[in-house]
Amino acid sequence: MVETKAPLGNRVQQLVLRLHSQCIGLQLKEVTLRSYITLLLRHLLVLVKSSSVPQRRKRRAQILLSSIILSSLTVLSGVSYGGYQIIIKVLSMYRYSHDRRKIPPLRRTRSQTQLATGARIMYISEKSSLDSNELDKDHRRKKILIPPKDDDVYEHDKFLFKNVELERGKNSQLFYSKFLNQMNVLFRILIPTLWHKNSILLTLQIGFLVMRTWLSLFVAKLDGQIVKDIIAGRGKRFLLDLAIWFLIAIPASYTNSAIKLLQRKLSLNFRVNLTRYIHDIYLDKKLSFYKLMFDTKASSSVIKNIDNSISNDITRFCDATCSVFANIAKPVIDLIFFSVYLRDNLGSFGVAGIFFNYFVTGYILRRYTPPLGKLASASSAADGDYYSYHLNLINNNEEVAFYQGTPVERIKVKELYETLMERMLNVSKRKFCYNILQDYILKYTWSGLGYVFASIPIVLTTISSGVNAEQTNMRDFIVNKRLMLSLADAGSRLMHSIKDISQLTGYTNRIFSLLAALHRVHSNKFNYGAVASVSNKQLITNELAVKKTDDTLKIGKYQSQKEDIIRGTVQRNFNGIRLENIDVIIPSNQAGDGIKLIRKLTFQIPTFVDPISSKAESMLDIKEMNDTTFPFFQGPGSSLLILGPNSCGKTSIQRIIAEIWPIYNKNGLLSIPAEDNLFCVPQKPYFTRGGTLRDQIIYPMSSDEFYDRGIKDAQLVQIMAEVHLDYLLKRGTGFSYLDNVADWKDVLSGGEKQRMNFARILFHKPRFVVLDEATNAISADMEDHLFNILKKYRFNFITISQRPALIEYHDLLLEILEEGGSWRLQTLGTDEAITSIDNEIDSLEKKLANVSQWELEREKLKTVLSVV
Numbered sequence: 001m002v003e004t005k006a007p008l009g010n011r012v013q014q015l016v017l018r019l020h021s022q023c024i025g026l027q028l029k030e031v032t033l034r035s036y037i038t039l040l041l042r043h044l045l046v047l048v049k050s051s052s053v054p055q056r057r058k059r060r061a062q063i064l065l066s067s068i069i070l071s072s073l074t075v076l077s078g079v080s081y082g083g084y085q086i087i088i089k090v091l092s093m094y095r096y097s098h099d100r101r102k103i104p105p106l107r108r109t110r111s112q113t114q115l116a117t118g119a120r121i122m123y124i125s126e127k128s129s130l131d132s133n134e135l136d137k138d139h140r141r142k143k144i145l146i147p148p149k150d151d152d153v154y155e156h157d158k159f160l161f162k163n164v165e166l167e168r169g170k171n172s173q174l175f176y177s178k179f180l181n182q183m184n185v186l187f188r189i190l191i192p193t194l195w196h197k198n199s200i201l202l203t204l205q206i207g208f209l210v211m212r213t214w215l216s217l218f219v220a221k222l223d224g225q226i227v228k229d230i231i232a233g234r235g236k237r238f239l240l241d242l243a244i245w246f247l248i249a250i251p252a253s254y255t256n257s258a259i260k261l262l263q264r265k266l267s268l269n270f271r272v273n274l275t276r277y278i279h280d281i282y283l284d285k286k287l288s289f290y291k292l293m294f295d296t297k298a299s300s301s302v303i304k305n306i307d308n309s310i311s312n313d314i315t316r317f318c319d320a321t322c323s324v325f326a327n328i329a330k331p332v333i334d335l336i337f338f339s340v341y342l343r344d345n346l347g348s349f350g351v352a353g354i355f356f357n358y359f360v361t362g363y364i365l366r367r368y369t370p371p372l373g374k375l376a377s378a379s380s381a382a383d384g385d386y387y388s389y390h391l392n393l394i395n396n397n398e399e400v401a402f403y404q405g406t407p408v409e410r411i412k413v414k415e416l417y418e419t420l421m422e423r424m425l426n427v428s429k430r431k432f433c434y435n436i437l438q439d440y441i442l443k444y445t446w447s448g449l450g451y452v453f454a455s456i457p458i459v460l461t462t463i464s465s466g467v468n469a470e471q472t473n474m475r476d477f478i479v480n481k482r483l484m485l486s487l488a489d490a491g492s493r494l495m496h497s498i499k500d501i502s503q504l505t506g507y508t509n510r511i512f513s514l515l516a517a518l519h520r521v522h523s524n525k526f527n528y529g530a531v532a533s534v535s536n537k538q539l540i541t542n543e544l545a546v547k548k549t550d551d552t553l554k555i556g557k558y559q560s561q562k563e564d565i566i567r568g569t570v571q572r573n574f575n576g577i578r579l580e581n582i583d584v585i586i587p588s589n590q591a592g593d594g595i596k597l598i599r600k601l602t603f604q605i606p607t608f609v610d611p612i613s614s615k616a617e618s619m620l621d622i623k624e625m626n627d628t629t630f631p632f633f634q635g636p637g638s639s640l641l642i643l644g645p646n647s648c649g650k651t652s653i654q655r656i657i658a659e660i661w662p663i664y665n666k667n668g669l670l671s672i673p674a675e676d677n678l679f680c681v682p683q684k685p686y687f688t689r690g691g692t693l694r695d696q697i698i699y700p701m702s703s704d705e706f707y708d709r710g711i712k713d714a715q716l717v718q719i720m721a722e723v724h725l726d727y728l729l730k731r732g733t734g735f736s737y738l739d740n741v742a743d744w745k746d747v748l749s750g751g752e753k754q755r756m757n758f759a760r761i762l763f764h765k766p767r768f769v770v771l772d773e774a775t776n777a778i779s780a781d782m783e784d785h786l787f788n789i790l791k792k793y794r795f796n797f798i799t800i801s802q803r804p805a806l807i808e809y810h811d812l813l814l815e816i817l818e819e820g821g822s823w824r825l826q827t828l829g830t831d832e833a834i835t836s837i838d839n840e841i842d843s844l845e846k847k848l849a850n851v852s853q854w855e856l857e858r859e860k861l862k863t864v865l866s867v868v
């Protein structure tokens with residue numbers, strides 16, 4: 001008889017039906033897909049809850065149910081995220097086309113807005129400059145909210161940093177670790193509050209790590225089960241387990257990717273927090289970026305190459321922190337889970353053996369770990385040196401080219417490069433032997449021992465029962481082996497993280513030093529790197545006596561003594577500039593005992609200041625500002641010329657007025673106008689990089705503020721004409737040259753740069769101006785014109801120069817004399833001044849009268865020498 005074979009579809013259907021009835025006892029007949037899912041879930045729930053069902057079937061139902069739930073959750077979250085993205089995209093496309101119909105595209109878009117709370121909204125272009133569609137680029141802007149700076153946080157943190165730096169907790173804490181203390185302080189910046197999004201991300205990451213471990217455990221068991229199914233030839237069970245395998249693969253792969261994404265996101269968020277924190281403290285009114293050069297640690301590579309520290313070290317620190325966290329948290333969770341499970345399989349003795357092995361090998365590895373933290377720090381410092389030398393070369397390329405300095409520069413660059421290579425290679429060399437030891441122990445010894453431990457229970461049961469249950473043994477062995485390998489992997493990752501921690505210590509130390517230095521400099525009591533000075537010897541001797549009795553008191557006293565070194569007084573909002581009894585001293589670690597350039601300097605402009613008017617002076621109102629046809633200020637403007645030989649301390653007077661140098665002597669008093677009313681022009685003109693010509697004229701005003709105040713380009717054109725720079729504007733049509741972006745430092749000539757400074761003065765209209773050698777590259781007639789402008793608009797100005805020719809533009813003359821920091825102040829135009837200048841002319845004429853006599857003497861000497 002010929003047996004007719006059922007069609008393939010029917011056979012598959014039969015198989016599926018039998019699979020359900022035999023494996024989970026579900027009888028399926030004529031069901032639709034929708035009813036099938038409800039039926040299956042309900043049946044599985046009944047099986048899980050019921051107590052009369054055989055244990056094996058119940059267990060199987062549990063596994064199946066959890067894999068279905070997990071996979072559905074994964075798919076659901078993926079689908080909802082995708083849906084959300086599509087909706088956002090459609091909405092933005094709709095809004096874009098809608099807006100375009102209504103509003104014509106604007107040429108200029110604001111880059112930021114300041115809110116009433118002090119927060120700032122920035123609009124950052126999301127597209128790269130490579131994208132061709134300009135219009136599209138304008139519309140694709142990401143809005144970023146930057147919270148306002150909270151000064152209280154910085155004040156509070158200042159003490160935390162100081163305490164850790166001085167290691168104040170060393171005596172009071174039982175267990176003291178510099179690294180952990182540093183990390184503790186830094187973590188307050190990385191995760192400021194418990195409900196900060198970073199702590200949520202961290203919790204999520206831990207959640208995913210736990211899930212991953214649970215899934216690995218699950219997969220290990222399933223693996224063993226599948227092998228058992230194959231060996232026993234149970235086809236249906238095998239198919240069911242395989243289905244579970246594919247189901248569980250969905251959340252498993254999702255979890256792995258989620259962990260990686262969360263780690264990266266967390267690292268970037270940490271970086272954002274740290275960088276914003278540093279920006280706020282580095283670039284504010286206290287001018288930390290300038291004062292850093294006077295800090296006690298100014299010569300350390302962290303501060304010397306602060307650009308590298310802020311950009312690269314922070315990235316490395318954040319990456320290292322997140323990877324160390326993942327590298328520690330992951331294996332620790334694995335170790336806990338796996339060891340609990342393995343304890344059931346291998347017994348306490350087995351697990352104890354495994355952990356003993358871990359501790360011994362961990363100790364060996366720890367002992368032979370090279371000082372990777374220090375090595376990483378040294379390599380990072382060399383990296384910074386090399387980078388900043390190149391930067392310096394770019395900034396001064398023209399000067400180097402004129403000097404023909406290429407060979408010297410090449411040697412220096414090569415030297416720095418070789419140092420960098422040497423240090424990088426040193427890290428790899430030191431890692432080489434360690435890696436050999438690590439691989440031998442972690443990869444091979446641990447797996448070898450893993451086989452031993454996994455086989456012990458099987459051997460023992462076989463010997464005791466005398467029966468070799470191959471299938472069960474095989475399953476147990478596979479599960480145990482897989483777990484052992486995972487455990488070994490977890491352990492090895494934990495051991496690897498010893499190396500990572502060591503590296504992280506180096507980065508943490510660098511970032512901590514950077515922030516500690518910034519806090520020191522940012523403090524109101526910054527002491528400009530002063531250390532206990534000679535004049536304070538007495539104090540120190542007293543302190544040494546105190547030291548024996550009370551150490552804490554000593555530190556406090558020592559600190560306050562260091563901080564009270566700057567004793568001068570500054571009075572602000574004064575309607576003039578006045579220096580009284582000020583010793584001009586170069587800031588150094590010797591503080592008040594440092595090099596004294598000028599002694600007890602005293603002068604004031606204007607010579608008479610109405611005390612009542614000193615409080616209410618502020619910027620002119622906008623209407624007045626835009627009107628350049630009238631003198632800006634009431635009353636006559638006053639002016640002072642500071643003359644003196646090179647390096648006598650003229651610029652240093654400007655530094656004191658700008659408050660970037662301290663006043664050390666107690667009776668020194670500096671009175672200065674409000675910030676808006678003082679404008680200091682430095683000797684070396686400064687131009688912002690990558691800015692427009694407009695940005696250069698209005699500096700230090702931002703272009704956003706320029707437009708916000710409703711100032712027009714026409715005013716700039718008028719100012720440029722006043723300083724005879726309007727020919728520059730003719731290089732473009734209309735006012736378009738104002739929008740020209742260039743490297744203005746290189747484009748403008750020396751004289752143009754100095755005239756640009758005068759344009760800035762005319763634009764900002766400060767009541768008081770300090771000019772340092774501001775016209776030494778300008779022709780005499782142009783110089784005359786510029787000083788006349790200052791007089792015409794009645795500015796009060798102080799000019800620092802070496803040229804007595806400028807006397808005619810000033811009311812007062814301050815001469816710094818060569819001998820011992822003395823000076824002479826005189827009113828120009830008065831009888832006294834005229835006589836003093838006449839006296840000087842007389843003495844020069846007397847000297848000139850001797851010239852013919854000296855020439856005769858020279859001739860005589862020459863003839864004598866030729867005879868000899």
Ligand SMILES: Nc1ncnc2c1ncn2[C@@H]1O[C@H](COP(=O)(O)OP(=O)(O)OP(=O)(O)O)[C@@H](O)[C@H]1O
Nearest residue numbers: 586597644645646647648649650651652653683802
């Ligand atoms: N940051 C600093 N660290 C150490 N010494 C400094 C620092 N700044 C200036 N000096 C020194 O202070 C002295 C006075 O400098 P300053 O710039 O005031 O001179 P100057 O009178 O303006 O000279 P010049 O006419 O050449 O510009 C110089 O000897 C200079 O080397």
